[in-house]
Amino acid sequence: xxxxxxxxxxxxxxxxxxxxxxxxxxxxxxxxxxxxxxxxxxxxxxxxxxxxxxxxxxxxxxxxxxxxxxxxxxxxxxxxxxxxxxxxxxxxxxxx
Numbered sequence: 603x604x605x606x607x608x609x610x611x612x613x614x615x616x617x618x619x620x621x622x623x624x625x626x627x628x629x630x631x632x633x634x635x636x637x638x639x640x641x642x643x644x645x646x647x648x649x650x651x652x653x654x655x656x657x658x659x660x661x662x663x664x665x666x667x668x669x670x671x672x673x674x675x676x677x678x679x680x681x682x683x684x685x686x687x688x689x690x691x692x693x694x695x696x697x698x
Contacts, residue, residue, distance in 0.1 A: 603665035607658065610651045617652035621645065 627633060627641040650656065659670040661677035669678035676684065685695035 603660060604662070607660050607665070610657055613649055613652040614654050614657060617648055618654075621648065621652065624648075 624641045624645045628638050628645065630638070658667050659672065659675075660667050661670060661680055662675045663680045664677060666677040666679065670676075671678065671681055674681060674690065681690065681693075682695065684690045685693045686697070
């Protein structure tokens with residue numbers, strides 16, 4: 603899953619300018635309807651994974667999509683494990 607997400611990030615970056623240009627044409631009401639429709643079809647032909655809404659925040663170590671800490675880019679489970687091992691600077695994991 604981690605590699606799939608990296609591939610999506612590359613596609614989003616690659617097609618960002620093209621998607622923005624097509625969307626600008628689509629939402630410009632001064633353009634003729636045929637031109638706007640052609641732009642819509644071209645946008646639909648782009649790879650599905652090039653849309654930024656397809657990106658998810660995932661743990662960099664496990665690929666887990668839930669309970670993700672943005673600052674550290676890991677899930678809660680890995681944060682607890684790394685904290686217990688003392689591998690996260692400034693984090694003190696209490697145990698009793």
